[in-house]
Amino acid sequence: MTDPFQRYLRAKRTVDDRALDRRLVQTLRGRLGDRAADTDGPLRVLEVGAGIGTMLARFVDWGVLPAGDVRYTAVDIEAANTAAIPGFLREWGADSGVTVTDAPLTVKTGDRRIEVETVAADGVAYAADADGYDLLVGAALLDIVDRDGLPTLLGALAPGGHYYFPITFGGATRFRPRHPADRAVEARYHDHMDRKPGGDSRAGDDVLDRLQRLDGATLTAVGGSDWVVRPVDGAYPADEAYFLRHILDTIEGAVREVTGDDFDALDDWLASRREQVAAAELLYATHQLDFLGRATRGV
Incomplete structure (x- = not known):
């Protein structure tokens, strides 16, 4: 049986596919191709908050990673997620016509060979002892980790290496049709x-400011990735x-933690929203940002 959170990670793959800024993806593809051409040995990628491996699958499906050898380190704080990566990749590979083999876990497609290492660890702590990576990836990461650790994360990059932080929450949650309790629910959820x-309900703004001013790295491009x-x-x-049901469950848990039993409107709001999901009538949108940049220290 699929873990509920891992099913959510699978379910949001199509949501992320639509949301990601393709202009940044195209730029990243070109930069990695140039990087691979100038680098001896395999291209090294570190993904922090890798979940069950959906970003790696997307990189292959979208041709983001260059031809040749790639060493891909997938780090997640939840051991259950990293343990699920091989199974997810095998299932995706079978559906996509991509060869996935074990011992070591390897993805092979065309003239590309990606050797995957999975690590259950805190991403910032892992990055503190890492260096020499050509690409650092952190999807839906910087709105849930202490951003004072951003220099540590970027310290894992080799001079001239690139970072890619997509799906960074930017401070807006909207549901339609409207409900009288929308603003009150959103305020408590963000609280x-x-x-x-x-955590930070305005993380996107803070990340933009930090990356713009950060020593040792430059911000190449910013794009919207609204869900x-x-x-x-x-x-x-x-x-x-x-x-959507997972999002509603998450909001319920968060709001109840803040308000206890002192917010009577929540039950009616949840019942209405869940009925709308069942009837395929609910629209949900959030504002998010994608960030792409380059390490300049030592270049």
Whole structure:
């Protein structure tokens, strides 16, 4: 049986696919091709907060990683997620016509060979002891970790290496049709984000400011990556109804943690939203940002 959170990670893959700024993806593809041409040995990639491996699959599907040998280190704080990466990659490979082998875990497609190492660890702590990576990836990461650790993360890059931080929450959560409690629910949900260590309901703005001013790295490009989930022809695409139910469960837990039993409007709001998901009537949108840049120290 699939773990509920891992099913959510699978379900949001199609949501992320639509959201990611393709202009930044295209730029990253070109920069990695240039980097590989100038680098002896395999291209080295570190992904922090890798989940079950959906970003690696996307990089292969979209041709982001260059031809040749790649060493891909996938780090996640949850051991259950890293343990699920081989199975997810095998399943994706079978569906996509991509060869995935074990011992070591390797993805082979065309003239590209990607050897994958999975690590269950805190990403910032792992990066503190790492260096020489050509690409650092952190999707939906910088809105849940202490951004004072950003220099440590970037310290894992070799001079001239690139960073890519997509899906960084930017401070807006919207549901339609409207409900009288929308603003109150959103305010309490964002308040919960702000109370968590490293959390910030305006993380995108803070990350933009920090990356703009950070010594030893330059910000190459910024793009929007808003999530928009809506029914199409009377149904949600793929497993996106599950994605929405998970979002509602997350909001419920967060708001109840902040308010206890002192927010009577929540029950009606949740019941209404869950009925709308079941009827394929709910639209959900969030504002997010993607960041692409380069390490300049030592260049």
